[in-house]
Amino acid sequence: AGNLDFPAIDAKWRLHLQSPISRAWLPKFYICSMFPYPSGTLHMGHLRVYTISDVLSRFRRMQGYDVIHPMGWDAFGLPAENAAIERGIDAKAWTESNIAAMKTQLAAMGAGFDWSRELTTCAPDYYEHTQRLFLQMHKNGLAYRAQSMVNWDPVDGTVLANEQVSPMGLSWRSGAVVEKKMLEQWFFKITKFKKPLLDDLELLKDSWPERVRTQQKNWIGKSEGAKIRFPVFLGGEGEVVEVFTTRADTLPGVQYLALSTSHPIVKRLAATNEALASFVKEADGNKDFNKHQAPDGKPKKGFLLPGVDAQNPITPLSGSLPVFVAEYVLEGYGNGAVMGVPGHDTRDFAFWKENGAGQGIKSVIRPLNGCESPGPFVHPGVLKDNCGEFSSMTTKQAKRAIVEKLRSKGEWAENTTLWRLRDWLVSRQRYWGAPIPMVHCSSCGVVPVKDEDLPVLLPEGVHISGKGGSPLANVKEWVETSCPSCGGEARRDTDTMDTFVDSSWYYMRFIDPKNKEEPFSKEKASEFLPVDIYIGGVEHALLHLLYARFFAKFAHFIGLWPSGGGPGNKAEPFKRLITQGMVHGKTYSHPETGQFLKPEDLSPDLKTLKDSVLTPTISFEKMSKSKHNGVDPAACISRYGADATRAHVLFQAPVSDVLEWDERKIVGMHRWFGRIWGLVHALRYHTQDEAICASDAPMMLRNRDEHLLWREMQGTVREVTASLEETYALNTVISTLTKLTNTLHSLHPLHEMPKNGKGMIGLQVRYRAAETLLRMLAPIAPAFAEECWEALHIYIPDIAGTKVLERPWPKVDEVALKHLDEVIKCAVQVNGKVRVVIEIERTKAEDTKNAISYVTKLVMQTPEGQKWLGGEKEVQQVILPKGWRTINFVI
Ligand code: ANZ
Numbered sequence: 001a002g003n004l005d006f007p008a009i010d011a012k013w014r015l016h017l018q019s020p021i022s023r024a025w026l027p028k029f030y031i032c033s034m035f036p037y038p039s040g041t042l043h044m045g046h047l048r049v050y051t052i053s054d055v056l057s058r059f060r061r062m063q064g065y066d067v068i069h070p071m072g073w074d075a076f077g078l079p080a081e082n083a084a085i086e087r088g089i090d091a092k093a094w095t096e097s098n099i100a101a102m103k104t105q106l107a108a109m110g111a112g113f114d115w116s117r118e119l120t121t122c123a124p125d126y127y128e129h130t131q132r133l134f135l136q137m138h139k140n141g142l143a144y145r146a147q148s149m150v151n152w153d154p155v156d157g158t159v160l161a162n163e164q165v166s167p168m169g170l171s172w173r174s175g176a177v178v179e180k181k182m183l184e185q186w187f188f189k190i191t192k193f194k195k196p197l198l199d200d201l202e203l204l205k206d207s208w209p210e211r212v213r214t215q216q217k218n219w220i221g222k223s224e225g226a227k228i229r230f231p232v233f234l235g236g237e238g239e240v241v242e243v244f245t246t247r248a249d250t251l252p253g254v255q256y257l258a259l260s261t262s263h264p265i266v267k268r269l270a271a272t273n274e275a276l277a278s279f280v281k282e283a284d285g286n287k288d289f290n291k292h293q294a295p296d297g298k299p300k301k302g303f304l305l306p307g308v309d310a311q312n313p314i315t316p317l318s319g320s321l322p323v324f325v326a327e328y329v330l331e332g333y334g335n336g337a338v339m340g341v342p343g344h345d346t347r348d349f350a351f352w353k354e355n356g357a358g359q360g361i362k363s364v365i366r367p368l369n370g371c372e373s374p375g376p377f378v379h380p381g382v383l384k385d386n387c388g389e390f391s392s393m394t395t396k397q398a399k400r401a402i403v404e405k406l407r408s409k410g411e412w413a414e415n416t417t418l419w420r421l422r423d424w425l426v427s428r429q430r431y432w433g434a435p436i437p438m439v440h441c442s443s444c445g446v447v448p449v450k451d452e453d454l455p456v457l458l459p460e461g462v463h464i465s466g467k468g469g470s471p472l473a474n475v476k477e478w479v480e481t482s483c484p485s486c487g488g489e490a491r492r493d494t495d496t497m498d499t500f501v502d503s504s505w506y507y508m509r510f511i512d513p514k515n516k517e518e519p520f521s522k523e524k525a526s527e528f529l530p531v532d533i534y535i536g537g538v539e540h541a542l543l544h545l546l547y548a549r550f551f552a553k554f555a556h557f558i559g560l561w562p563s564g565g566g567p568g569n570k571a572e573p574f575k576r577l578i579t580q581g582m583v584h585g586k587t588y589s590h591p592e593t594g595q596f597l598k599p600e601d602l603s604p605d606l607k608t609l610k611d612s613v614l615t616p617t618i619s620f621e622k623m624s625k626s627k628h629n630g631v632d633p634a635a636c637i638s639r640y641g642a643d644a645t646r647a648h649v650l651f652q653a654p655v656s657d658v659l660e661w662d663e664r665k666i667v668g669m670h671r672w673f674g675r676i677w678g679l680v681h682a683l684r685y686h687t688q689d690e691a692i693c694a695s696d697a698p699m700m701l702r703n704r705d706e707h708l709l710w711r712e713m714q715g716t717v718r719e720v721t722a723s724l725e726e727t728y729a730l731n732t733v734i735s736t737l738t739k740l741t742n743t744l745h746s747l748h749p750l751h752e753m754p755k756n757g758k759g760m761i762g763l764q765v766r767y768r769a770a771e772t773l774l775r776m777l778a779p780i781a782p783a784f785a786e787e788c789w790e791a792l793h794i795y796i797p798d799i800a801g802t803k804v805l806e807r808p809w810p811k812v813d814e815v816a817l818k819h820l821d822e823v824i825k826c827a828v829q830v831n832g833k834v835r836v837v838i839e840i841e842r843t844k845a846e847d848t849k850n851a852i853s854y855v856t857k858l859v860m861q862t863p864e865g866q867k868w869l870g871g872e873k874e875v876q877q878v879i880l881p882k883g884w885r886t887i888n889f890v891i
Pocket residue numbers: 223244245246247250291328329330331332333334335336337338339340341344345378418
């Protein structure tokens with residue numbers, strides 16, 4: 001490939017690639033990749049996701065689908081605001097220049113998007129409709145205000161959603177330790193849709209990654225169990241503590257109760273008990289924000305409440321139970337109280353070891369079969385003899401019997417279902433977001449802005465300090481307005497919406513991006529939704545996808561998407577989800593100290609440390625500044641060309657796996673391209689005959705070798721097509737095409753006649769194989785494929801003027817393929833060594849009674865058979881295993 005200047009080829013075809021044409025005769029096909037935040041530069045994750053979506057969309061266009069492949073910008077959010085705070089740059093100008101830069105980079109990677117559909121979430125013509133959807137939520141009782149204990153990020157000075165707080169209680173944005181604060185906030189009632197959000201995951205069973213569905217399921221967190229009420233005595237007074245449990249069957253094994261720090265009883269006692277108050281304060285400091293993701297061995301700390309004891313309602317006479325305040329009990333889940341069963345729950349076990357004053361552990365359940373092992377037994381089983389009337393019941397039976405007994409004794413228990421999902425807190429005390437379209441009037445209360453008064457424009461040129469509450473509160477002339485209801489003086493809501501709101505519906509806007517009156521029209525929704533393939537990073541598996549599913553169901557609910565995707569779909573927005581894996585960078589570290597090395601710490605060939613004989617340790621890790629392993633896609637593209645970079649991205653790993661970026665391997669792609677270029681050149685002088693090149697010319701196969709080549713080609717088309725439309729095994733597309741390239745490359749040169757007449761493969765088959773290869777190459781390496789297409793047809797101006805990307809995707813020659821399926825390849829071994837591979841027709845193989853003599857006859861018809869088995873040679877034994885894949889001659 002020495003004479004190939006790939007960056008120049010990119011440049012030559014860039015314009016053509018940027019605005020792809022759909023010559024559609026098939027229905028719509030909507031491919032969407034998650035739109036980027038306009039930070040200013042594309043990173044490797046972007047390169048990977050947009051390569052995948054570009055390849056799939058070019059492939060579908062060639063197949064004849066009316067492809068929608070849009071691109072936009074998730075342009076509201078903190079980085080712009082921080083740039084404004086830290087460097088005094090205007091958030092809007094900053095965002096716009098970043099968008100311009102990234103658009104150029106997308107073009108440089110050879111990507112083709114429908115730029116006519118471009119949208120930007122921070123543009124008034126977009127956020128007007130975000131606000132309209134907010135009003136719709138409000139009108140339908142799904143947007144409401146509530147006092148709420150919020151997660152307060154003291155560094156960014158803003159409220160965070162629960163989801164933006166790490167399991168360790170750190171801010172997802174700034175990394176600061178999150179505090180708690182009471183504020184009046186806006187919420188979306190996502191919990192109204194909890195059931196369909198959970199149940200409809202089932203519809204996605206075969207088309208979404210299992211891991212993503214599980215994460216969503218856990219987050220929604222449906223939990224079936226029971227409420228059980230415990231009589232509690234404190235200071236002579238009787239009270240009741242209600243707990244939630246999924247294991248009512250373990251009630252006979254309860255050894256204590258544990259309350260959360262904000263339980264009413266705890267609050268009351270803490271007012272007069274200093275030690276308790278300080279315990280509560282400390283425990284609140286290291287709150288377990290996220291029980292389901294909390295690592296093991298999390299807080300076991302407890303505080304025994306003095307003078308408080310509880311009774312087990314099922315065995316009230318069996319003595320009293322201690323009551324603790326415990327860090328691990330969540331205030332927002334169930335009743336903020338737990339019945340402690342050390343014998344059968346891991347956390348309770350750990351807690352009791354720490355706080356049980358050396359008391360033993362009561363075990364009430366044994367395995368159905370098999371013996372007991374040390375530690376808590378957490379699985380279902382059979383109740384032991386120490387459980388009175390419930391003894392020898394199974395877990396399932398006992399759950400029902402115990403709840404029923406307590407219920408009949410006077411409402412001491414009741415079956416119930418708990419959900420983990422909370423309503424979505426959407427207000428942010430931030431500037432760079434869509435203003436919440438609400439007005440506060442002293443006489444009318446909170447009043448929605450009139451639909452015709454949208455958008456509520458975000459004021460420009462606002463000075464943002466980054467301190468305190470909402471920056472908008474300081475823009476007096478903006479805040480002061482008149483009440484939409486009574487016309488009197490009123491104030492605008494000064495919060496903006498969580499940027500997750502913007503990205504929850506953008507894929508619906510893409511189908512009707514210029515619509516002024518509505519977010520999108522019903523007709524377009526029915527025509528273009530759902531998205532056929534959605535591609536993006538697995539880091540969005542939870543929140544973004546959950547919110548997007550919520551908005552799709554909401555759109556259906558208010559009649560904006562009446563068809564909801566047709567029968568059986570139930571308004572699921574993304575038919576198929578592909579989550580691409582991360583790109584890891586090659587990381588060099590010091591073999592002794594383990595310290596990460598910069599390129600300048602290494603010798604020029606990177607094999608040793610600079611001025612040393614030590615070899616660096618090499619690993620692949622998440623790209624980061626501190627590891628000096630970041631790779632800039634733009635630099636890579638300008639060095640190797642977009643096509644080799646794209647092919648490399650696809651080839652190095654299956655789409656969902658981690659991709660270990662090793663730049664040196666790109667030369668493998670260059671070598672492959674070089675071989676294709678060689679083929680094209682060898683052929684083009686011979687293809688001056690238009691009749692041969694006409695795609696409708698009947699294919700004349702004149703001998704066995706032509707048949708074989710033709711068949712191999714059909715197999716390739718079938719495999720590549722299946723990978724692009726069913727399995728998304730895009731790495732195998734490259735290897736399959738490489739294989740075909742190698743076959744074509746190994747044919748004897750056209751101008752030489754082979755001596756034995758073997759391999760007499762004529763021009764027509766060769767040409768058709770080459771042009772089919774180019775068509776399959778086109779989605780992956782579009783610029784290079786166009787260059788080859790032009791070169792191949794240089795003497796046929798009619799075709800040279802066409803574009804390979806506008807050609808139809810190759811169809812499989814079914815007849816040839818049928819043959820391929822019907823033929824068994826049988827390796828002929830002589831004394832264990834393979835000498836030739838022959839083909840046996842499957843039907844013949846099945847019909848033949850005397851298989852060995854039939855196959856031997858075929859073998860003897862080949863020159864190799866004659867050579868190794870003919871003449872004087874004496875065959876002692878023939879072994880032909882079932883399936884006819886091998887035949888072994890012992891001579
Ligand atoms: C007794 C018990 C015995 C429990 C046993 C489990 C196993 P999921 O499945 O996530 O819903 N629990 C209840 N409320 C809690 C709270 N506010 N904070 C922390 N933990 C709480 O979990 C339900 C289980 O979590 C409940 O069942 C309870 O412990 C605990 F062998 O009750 B279980």
